[in-house]
Every structure is written in structure tokens, then in C-alpha cells.
Amino acid sequence: MSNRLSLANRLALLFAACTAVVSLTAGVLFNRASEAHFLELDQQLLESKLPTLRTVLHDVDNARRLDERKPALQTELAHQPDLALKIRGFDGAVWFDSLPQASADMPMHNGLHTLNTAETAYRAYTVALHPDTPNSPQLTLLLNITHHQHFLQRMQHLIWLTVGLSALATALLGAWAARSGLQPLRQMSEIAASVSASSLTTRLPQGDMPRELADLTQAFNAMLGRLDDAFQRLSAFSADIAHELRTPLSNLLTHTQVTLTRPREIEDYREALLGNLEELQWMAQMVNDMLYLAKAEHGLLTPNREHLRLEDEADALLEFFLPLAEDTHVSLSREGQATIKGDRHMLRRALSNLLDNALRFTPAHGQVWVRIEKINNSVRINIENNGPTIPAELLPRLFDRFYRADPARHEGSTEHAGLGLAITQSIIRAHGGTIRCESADGLTRFVVELPA
The missing domain is CATH 3.30.565.10 (Histidine kinase-like ATPase, C-terminal domain)
Known part of the structure; x- marks a missing residue:
């Protein structure tokens, strides 16, 4: 029993768990929203570069023509250092690669996707150079998003730190709040522990109790009232029994003592015993009546219908x-x-x-x-x-x-x-x-x- 957590500690742990779950959920949702936002921004940026590149490469349909456009292409790529370009023919042959050391072994897929190397992360966007041409060369734009990834990693670390600190702070504050809020219960416990047969008139102060404990306080006071009433009735009942039995017992003792003071005739003894018998019969009837009332008070009277x-x-x-x-x-x-x-x-x-x-x-x-x-x-x-x-x-x-x-x-x-x-x-x-x-x-x- 002593190893069980107190109610205050249970509430504190529950507060901490709720705070941790809410903080973690909010952090995960924010992290997912950030990832989606960055993905949308990257896609918009890459799509905004396509018209310019298609203009520069409008007549490129083989590697030789591409060589003629390389100076203009490199000039355009120089405007944005974090952007790289890879051009492949319809057969998959690489015609141009501005970042050969990083993209050589990268799998390329159509559409937008993310590629990771040992130190760098890229957002890759692969589309046809001439969308209306069946055997069009393929353009793959590579945008360096390492700074995005670092931001998201820091965000994840901050989320975990926030969750831990929030749970700890909530546990401490929750323990303090629970102990303060449960003060009326401790007061009830102290008063209940002090109640005895001589202090059944003690009552809890209902006006000082919070609303949630008002009914419990009222029920507790009512219970003390019933106990006090029952104890008073029991005490009065005991006194009444002693009061009622005192006279017939005294009569029996006196009558018997007087009868034994000297030898008497058999008829005198007979009359004395008959007098004692009357008193004893009355006492027996009273005891039977009291037992009957005791059964009634305990709900043991079951009438036959x-x-x-x-x-x-x-x-x-x-x-x-x-x-x-x-x-x-x-x-x-x-x-x-x-x-x-x-x-x-x-x-x-x-x-x-x-x-x-x-x-x-x-x-x-x-x-x-x-x-x-x-x-x-x-x-x-x-x-x-x-x-x-x-x-x-x-x-x-x-x-x-x-x-x-x-x-x-x-x-x-x-x-x-x-x-x-x-x-x-x-x-x-x-x-x-x-x-x-x-x-x-x-x-x-x-x-x-x-x-x-």
C-alpha cells in the first residue's frame, strides 16, 4: 500500500504526460507543415527557372547543338549558385552536368523528389526539355536544400527539448497545484481521524470547501450526524435497560433475602417463588421484546405475505x-x-x-x-x-x-x-x-x- 503513488503525484504525472503529448503533436505538425512549405517553395523556384532554360535550349535536340548553347547556359546557371543542371538524351546519355561530382550516382526520377549525398541534400526536378516532342531530352534541375534540412533538424531538436522541458515544468507545477487543490481532502482526513465517540459533534466547514467537494462534505457531515444520533440513542437505550431492570432485580434480591432470613413453611417458600417467577417472566418478556426490536432495526423482520x-x-x-x-x-x-x-x-x-x-x-x-x-x-x-x-x-x-x-x-x-x-x-x-x-x-x- 505504501508504494502506491499519491493522488497528487498521479495528477502531476498525468499533467506532464498530457503536456508532452500535446507539445509533441504540435511540434510534429509544425515540422510537417514546414517540410511541406519548403517543398512547395522549392517546386515554385524550380518551375520558375524552366521557361528561361527552355528559351536558351529551344533548338537543342542532340549533344552537338548543346555544345553551341553551353556558354549561354553556364551564364544563366551562374545567376544562382545553389542551382545545378543535368541534361540527358532520350537514350539516357548525359549531355551536360554542372555538378558531376555530386550527381553522377544519383538516381533520377521524373517529377519532384529529394536526393541526399554524404554532406548535401538536393531537390531534384526532372522534366522534358520539349514537352511536345516524343523523344525530347530530359532536364534535371538540382537545388541545394542543405540549409533547409539543417533548419528542420534544429527544429526537431528544439521540439524534443521543448517537450522535455514542458513535461518537467508541468510535472512540478502540477504537483504544486495538486497539493494545493487537495488541501480540503487532507483537512477532511484530519477531521475524520480525530472523530471518536466523544467528538461526534465535529463537522466539516461546508462554506470553505470547493464545489466539487461540497456534496462529499455534506454527506460526511450527515454521516457524522447519523452516527451521533445512533450513539446517543444507544447510550440512552443502555441507560433505559439498566433503569428498567434495576427495580425488578432489586425486588428479587430483597424478596429472596427476606425469605432466607429464617426458616419458613413450605407454603411460604412457594409464595416467594411464585412472586419471583412473576418478576422473572416480566424480565424475560422485556428481553424478548428488546431482541425483537434489535432484529427490526437491522432489517431482519421478514413478514410472511x-x-x-x-x-x-x-x-x-x-x-x-x-x-x-x-x-x-x-x-x-x-x-x-x-x-x-x-x-x-x-x-x-x-x-x-x-x-x-x-x-x-x-x-x-x-x-x-x-x-x-x-x-x-x-x-x-x-x-x-x-x-x-x-x-x-x-x-x-x-x-x-x-x-x-x-x-x-x-x-x-x-x-x-x-x-x-x-x-x-x-x-x-x-x-x-x-x-x-x-x-x-x-x-x-x-x-x-x-x-x-
């Missing part, structure tokens, strides 16, 4: 709670019907928790209603009861674990641990639904919405 007639499920639960309702003279009723796909056991547990909660807070001679209705692609279940109005600021907390809206209920109650509504919410969410509570004017309503 089956067709359920909600009116049948509600009637069965109302019949179960009827004896309890009769003891307090509370009337139970159900309205509406609908069919959904869900887990029978889980939904019965959720609705049972809601009905149990409604009965506990409904005064004597009160009423509990279960209303079922289908709205578009969802099914709504309202469980209502008359009774004390729950303050609006407490409604969002009703589904928190171990929360009790009734201040009269003491800690460690062996009847209810404050997990029922939390479990109900987990079941409804596992079915893809929502649950909320509304309370006003002496009427409390739990609204459950499930997909149809």
Missing part, C-alpha cells in the same frame, strides 16, 4: 379483549373492511398492542373504535379511544423505547415496559406502512396505513 381480511382479524382481537373491556365498562366496536397481504401473527401483535394501549387509557364507560377503510392503493386502520388528551409535544416520542406518556406509572412496572408501541411501529414499517398518533379534544387516534 398472505391474504388477510382485516375485519376478521380485528373481530378476533376485540373478542379477546372483551372480558377486560367489560370489567371497566368500556364498549368495543369495529367498522369497515379491507383485504391486504401481510403476516397474520405480526399484524395481530401490532393491533393487539394498540388495543391494549387504548383500553388502558380509556376511562370507565368509555369507548374504543376500530375503523377500517381503503383509500386509493392503501388501507387505513384507525384505533380511537376517548380519554385524556396527549400533549402535542409528547406525540413524536410515543414510539420511543421505554417511553411512557403516563407520569403516574412508576419505573420498572411489571405490567408494561414501554416497548409495545416501539414494536408496533417496527412491525408496521416491516410491512411498508406508517403509523402516527393524533390526540385532541379528549380523543386519541392511532392511524395505521398499509399498502393494499
Whole structure:
């Protein structure tokens, strides 16, 4: 891992490679353009000499006539020292050569081409002396282009030097620019390294971050917020567990110690064990409920989907709670019907928790209603009861674990641990639904919405 290139060095090398490629491409294109330009200039120069030479040699059709025109021909060639001329007959015999030491072994081709010797380069242009005559002698003009070649060679050397220096300079400047540009990332790394359970409130300064890192900064801060919230909830959950278990454990210890202070009758021991059993059963139920909530929070609740007639499920639960309702003279009723796909056991547990909660807070001679209705692609279940109005600021907390809206209920109650509504919410969410509570004017309503 330590041998890998850093991001800044990778960017610097990438900048250098891009600069080298661009510089090299530009240099090659300029070099090719220069060669083409010189070639065009040479061709224009050579073609401009042809009319004069054809005028001087207008009647030359053999070597003897050429001898008569040599003085005028040499005078014309003397006007341009870098230009040489070679004249051959139709049979290839050389009639005239102003540069015999250089052009003796040179292959001659019709048209424009380049010839190179050990020290000199020539642009050769071979054409017919009399274009309209079939057996016309051949003229070969030789233009010394050594200075062109030297210029192009120097240009190539300059291109390579420029490419190398540009790549080096870009690599150094790119490394500096990359390190400066990546400073926010190093800042993020330093802050992330300093985050611990005691410093989850640390946040990255979003205003100082470049636009490209704004989303990452926002996501990082949001992650820290979620971690902080989860850690606070975990700490509160641990405190709640200890708080809830303290009283029943203390009761068990006290009851057991009192029972063992002196010998007792068998019936007394039996009553003591029955009392301890009640406390232990409550603790076991609370532990099971906490495990159930833990599975729900990790997405491990997988409802079995089956067709359920909600009116049948509600009637069965109302019949179960009827004896309890009769003891307090509370009337139970159900309205509406609908069919959904869900887990029978889980939904019965959720609705049972809601009905149990409604009965506990409904005064004597009160009423509990279960209303079922289908709205578009969802099914709504309202469980209502008359009774004390729950303050609006407490409604969002009703589904928190171990929360009790009734201040009269003491800690460690062996009847209810404050997990029922939390479990109900987990079941409804596992079915893809929502649950909320509304309370006003002496009427409390739990609204459950499930997909149809």
C-alpha cells in the first residue's frame, strides 16, 4: 500500500504526460507543415527557372547543338549558385552536368523528389526539355536544400527539448497545484481521524470547501450526524435497560433475602417463588421484546405475505379483549373492511398492542373504535379511544423505547415496559406502512396505513 503513488503525484504525472503529448503533436505538425512549405517553395523556384532554360535550349535536340548553347547556359546557371543542371538524351546519355561530382550516382526520377549525398541534400526536378516532342531530352534541375534540412533538424531538436522541458515544468507545477487543490481532502482526513465517540459533534466547514467537494462534505457531515444520533440513542437505550431492570432485580434480591432470613413453611417458600417467577417472566418478556426490536432495526423482520381480511382479524382481537373491556365498562366496536397481504401473527401483535394501549387509557364507560377503510392503493386502520388528551409535544416520542406518556406509572412496572408501541411501529414499517398518533379534544387516534 505504501508504494502506491499519491493522488497528487498521479495528477502531476498525468499533467506532464498530457503536456508532452500535446507539445509533441504540435511540434510534429509544425515540422510537417514546414517540410511541406519548403517543398512547395522549392517546386515554385524550380518551375520558375524552366521557361528561361527552355528559351536558351529551344533548338537543342542532340549533344552537338548543346555544345553551341553551353556558354549561354553556364551564364544563366551562374545567376544562382545553389542551382545545378543535368541534361540527358532520350537514350539516357548525359549531355551536360554542372555538378558531376555530386550527381553522377544519383538516381533520377521524373517529377519532384529529394536526393541526399554524404554532406548535401538536393531537390531534384526532372522534366522534358520539349514537352511536345516524343523523344525530347530530359532536364534535371538540382537545388541545394542543405540549409533547409539543417533548419528542420534544429527544429526537431528544439521540439524534443521543448517537450522535455514542458513535461518537467508541468510535472512540478502540477504537483504544486495538486497539493494545493487537495488541501480540503487532507483537512477532511484530519477531521475524520480525530472523530471518536466523544467528538461526534465535529463537522466539516461546508462554506470553505470547493464545489466539487461540497456534496462529499455534506454527506460526511450527515454521516457524522447519523452516527451521533445512533450513539446517543444507544447510550440512552443502555441507560433505559439498566433503569428498567434495576427495580425488578432489586425486588428479587430483597424478596429472596427476606425469605432466607429464617426458616419458613413450605407454603411460604412457594409464595416467594411464585412472586419471583412473576418478576422473572416480566424480565424475560422485556428481553424478548428488546431482541425483537434489535432484529427490526437491522432489517431482519421478514413478514410472511398472505391474504388477510382485516375485519376478521380485528373481530378476533376485540373478542379477546372483551372480558377486560367489560370489567371497566368500556364498549368495543369495529367498522369497515379491507383485504391486504401481510403476516397474520405480526399484524395481530401490532393491533393487539394498540388495543391494549387504548383500553388502558380509556376511562370507565368509555369507548374504543376500530375503523377500517381503503383509500386509493392503501388501507387505513384507525384505533380511537376517548380519554385524556396527549400533549402535542409528547406525540413524536410515543414510539420511543421505554417511553411512557403516563407520569403516574412508576419505573420498572411489571405490567408494561414501554416497548409495545416501539414494536408496533417496527412491525408496521416491516410491512411498508406508517403509523402516527393524533390526540385532541379528549380523543386519541392511532392511524395505521398499509399498502393494499
